[in-house]
Amino acid sequence: MLARRLASPFAAAAARLLSTAAPAASSAGGVCRDAGRGDTLGKRLLTLIYPKRSAVVVLRQWAEEGRSVQKYQLNRVVRELRKYRRFKHALEICEWMRTQPEMRLLPGDHAVHLDLVAKVRGLASAEKFFEDMPERAKAPSTCNALLHAYVQHGMREKAEAMLAEMARAGYLTCALPFNHMMSMYMASGELEWVPAVIKELRRYTVPDLVTYNIWLTYCSKKNSVKSAEKVFDLMKDDRVVPDWMTFSLLASIYINAGLHVKGRDALVEMEKRASRKERAAYSSLLTLYASLSDRGNLDRVWNKMKQIFRKFSDTEYKCMLISLTRFDDITEAMNIYREWESASGTRDSRIPNTILSYYIKKGMIEKAESFLSHIVEKRVKPSYSTWELFVWGYLGNNRTDKVLECLEKALSCVEKWEPNQQLATAIFSHIEKTGDIEAAEKLLVMFREAGYVTTEMYNSVLRTYAKAELMPLIVDERMEQDNSSEAQMIQT
CATH class of the missing domain: 1.25.40 (Serine Threonine Protein Phosphatase 5, Tetratricopeptide repeat)
Known part of the structure; x- marks a missing residue:
């Protein structure tokens, strides 16, 4: 049975880290500034790019040099490593911290550790880790971490059992566990369970921003403008401050319903909340303005991004390319593609696939073949999706031999x-x-x-x-x- 106790402030903060959203980057500056001053422990750990290299070796060397290791420094590094999905090294640091008697680990530390065990070693190992934890560590944050692991692995029965156990222990004091459950039901397509979870949530606590954004996503799946507006009104009543995602969801709901004026109004509010920190908002703006057939604002947002960001990500290039092909502007799309080709070293096939998809959908199979030859020359490796596009293209041209050839390659x-x-x-x-x-x-x-x-x-x-x-x-x-x-x- 879980011990009945309230989580510490640190545990609550760690629990928030385990939400479906990516960990916040607020601590990045601290690590990076230290790294800029010369040889620091943070710099040594963050430069461990290859998974085979050991974070423990770095920590031991640092200690052997007679230098001190502070827990708060390691927490910052772990946060950064999780942000960049370098889970193995983050786990190694957590495991090393457990071996240091002078480091007093809080429930939040155990929660982060459990989350990393689930990601690196799997669910069974995470369950064993939870069972072996001291009772004092089995707080709301660690329970939320295990619940999150169940949700990530689609283990519905175990997730529901954990939620019930948390209720018995008096741990349902925030929206996080309910957000996990709603995310699970949304991912599995069991939308009918979402309203029941929201009702249960309100019995114990109040919805937060993530709750409302998931709720609006539910409304989007249901294509219900009326429900979405009701949810947004409830959000204001609860004094929950909307973010760019809130208005992105509202804009999408309005646009899909043909309410373009309301959709534009939502996009204006969304853009006010876009920033360097909330960079993902710009990709969403590109997609939504393209869905409105608003070429003027599409170009304006793209030019604005050029002024703000020194370099674009593959995702941003992909969004712009897809948007341009919706306007049948393959000339400008090719200009943007060539820009990506010279600026990005990823050779991600998903980017040229946007051009191939356009050619194939338009029945321009010869241009698609020529473009495929070009990307191969540029050392872009065709993916399953690349060959699947050609399967569909050759089906349209009744070329059975090429269909089978491309399917085999796919x-x-x-x-x-x-x-x-x-x-x-x-x-x-x-x-x-x-x-x-x-x-x-x-x-x-x-x-x-x-x-x-x-x-x-x-x-x-x-x-x-x-x-x-x-x-x-x-x-x-x-x-x-x-x-x-x-x-x-x-x-x-």
Whole structure:
């Protein structure tokens, strides 16, 4: 049973770090300023780029040099490492801190440690870590950390059980655990549970900003303008200050409902809250102005970003490229793409895929092929999505040989294929119409090797044989080998 006690201020702060939003960057300045003064522990730890290098070795060397190690410094470094998703080194620091008797660890420290264990070693290890913690550490922050891990892994029953245990322990004193539960139900598509969670939340505490933004996301999924406006009014009644995400959600809801004037008003409020710190807001502005077919404001925001930021991220380039293709301005899109090509060293295939997608959707397959050759020359490695785009393009051109060639390349890009039933159905349907039994058999083999064979696929192969007026090969034995259920045999 969990001990009945209130979390310390530090624990509450650590619990907030474990919310679905990214950790705040407020401490970045402290670490970076120290690093700029010369050789510091923070600088040494943050420059451990490669995962195989050990943070513990750095800490030991620092101590052997006779230098002191302060807990607050390590907490800052851990926060920075988590921000940049360098979880292994952050975990190593936390583990080292546990071995130092002079470092008094609070529940919030254990919560961060548990979160990192879940990310690096998995859920089972996180559960074991929680069980082995001293009772005094099993506070709201550590319970929230384990609840968050359950939510991240989609463990609904365990998450619900943990929430119930927290209720019995008197730990439901903030909105965070309820926000986790709402996020889980939203991610699993179980929207009907969200109102019940909000009702339960109000029994124990008051909604916070994250609650309201999740609630508005729920309204967006329901396409309910009325509900969204009601939620926004409740937000004002609770004196919760909206952020750029709040107005981004409202703008999206209004635009999708065709209420463009209200959508523009929301975008104005959203832009007021965009800043260097809230950089993600600008990408959202680009997308939303493009959805309004507002080229003037799209260009204005992009130019504003050029003045604010020295360099653009791949995500920002991608948003602008997608937005420009919505206006059919492939000339300017290519200018932006060339800018990305010269400025970014990531070679992320998702960026050129925006251009390929445009060409293929417009039926310009030869231009797409030429552009593919160009990006390969520039050492951009085509991804699964790249080849899938070409599969759809060649389907539209009735080029079965190229469809199978690109599908084979697509499947070779992934260790485990996540079945795309729409794609599989489209290819089988195309081959079935042509009566190409050789292609049908080859396609069946490719999907079998990818670990995805269904009864309908076999039925399609049978229909292809029927179309070609040929006797199919023995099907029952092949289906049994594939563990496929018995097909509805087709009269030939």
